[in-house]
Amino acid sequence: MNDIEKRLSEPYELKPGDIEYYQENGFIKLKHVLDQETLDYFNDEITKVVHEKNPLIKKPMEERSTFEKAFIQIGNLFNSNEIIKKLVLSKRLGKIAADLMQVEGVRLYHDQALYKEPTGKTSNITPWHADQYYWPLDTDNTITAWIPLQETTQNMGPLAFSKKSQKYDFGRNMEISDESEARIQQKLADANLELVDSGFDAGEISFHGGWTFHRAGPNTSDKVRAVMTIIYMEDGVKVSEFQREAHYADRDAFLPGLEPGDVAATDLNPLIYKR
Template structure:
C-alpha cells in the first residue's frame, strides 16, 4: 500500500519548538547529557531516516570485512555532512526544533552547525570505545553539544549510547583518541572514581544531547539489523577557533572549519547558524 507523505507537516514539525523542562536543562548542565522523549515523530524518523540510509549506502567507502577492520572501523559506518549531499537531508540537519533544544541546554543565544554525521552500527558491529568528542575539535569553549538521534527503537542488544554522568567536568583522558586504549584506560578511571554510567535503551522518538567533553561509549550490535543513528554537532554562536593541538584537530580545522583564522568565529559557509533567539 502506498502511503502519501504530508511533507508540509514534516517540515512544520522540524521547525516547531520543543519545550525543554527546567529539570531537563538542570540535569544536562549537571551531568553533561540528557535524554529527551518524544522529540521527533515516527513519521519524521521514517521519512528522513529512509533518505539518510540511502545516502549512507551510496557514500560509504568502508568495504573491508569485520575481521579486517580496526576497532574504530568495526564500531560503525560514519558518513559526514550529509546536508551538503542532499537537499532533503539538509531539511533534517537544519531543523530549528533540534537546534533550539541545543541552545536551551547550553544556555546560549544561538548555535552553529559544526558538522553532521550518520553513524550506522552494522549487525555484528563492535563496541564504540569510551571517548570525549571535543578531543577532535579545535574549539576554545566547552559550549558544544551533539544530538544523537536513533532512527529506530534501540534496545540494549543494538548498542545504545551510554554516558558517564558529570564526566564533562573532570580533566581525565582528554588527550586520548577513540581506541582500545581509551576504552581500557577510561573504563578503569571512571570506575575508580565511581562515575555513574547511564546505559539504557532508546525508545523511538527519544534523542540524547551530550556535551563535547562528556565521556560516552556504546556496546556492540548483536541484533540482526543495523543500528541507524543520525547526529548533529552544535556549537555556541560565540564559539571561537583555537590553535589545533593534535593531528585530528588539524584535520578538523581544515575539513569542517574551512581553515578559518585562529581566534575567529567559525562563520564559513560550512558552519551555518541554525538557531538564534529573536
C-alpha cells in the same frame, strides 16, 4: 512547507529540571522529540546515502580497526542533500541545543551519520571517549544531538553516558581506541561515576556535551543501528590553536580556511537557531 518541515520548526517543551539535569550531568535523554513519520522519512534518505558512500563496504569486519568496526561514519550530509538538510538545520533541535547549553544561538559544527552494523561474533563497541579531543574549538559550549532513526534496544548498541564525567579531565587527550576504552573505563570506575546505558524509544534523542565521556556497546542484534548526529557550537566561538593532527583534519573538513582566533562561521557552519 510540508508537515514534517513544520514539525521540525516547532519548539519542543523541555520539562522543568531538564536544563539543570543537562548542566549537572553532561547529557540528557529526551523522549518524543521526533514522531514516527519523521523518523521513517529521514531513515530512508540517510540510509540510502550511507549505502552509496560507505567507504567500508568491501572491508570485512575482521579486517577493520576498532574505530572502523564501531560504525560506518559519513559526514557533512547537509551540504549535499536537500532532504537531510531539513533535519540538520531543524530549529526544533537547534533550540533544544541552545536551551541546554544556555546560550543565545547555535551554529552547525558538522553532522554525521553513524551506522553500527550487526556483527555476529565480532564485537563492535564504540570505545569510551570525549568528542572535543577532535575539535579545534575554543569553548566548552558544544553539544551533540544523537538521533536514533529507529527504536534502539540495548542489544543494538545505544549511546551510553558517564554521569557528571564532563567535570573530570582525565582521558581528554585520548583518541577513540582500545586504549581509551580500557583507561577511561578504569578512571571512571575509580571516580565512582554512574553509567547510564539503556535503549532509546523511537523518537527519543540524547544530547551530550563535548567533554562528556560516552561509549556504546556492540550491536548484537540482527538489525543495523541507524543514527544521525548533529553537532552544534555556540554562535560566536573561535577556532583554538591546533594541537594535534585531528584538529587540522577537522579544520579542513568543517571549518575550511580558518586559522586559530578566527570566528568559527564558514558556509559549512550556518546559524541554526538564535533567540
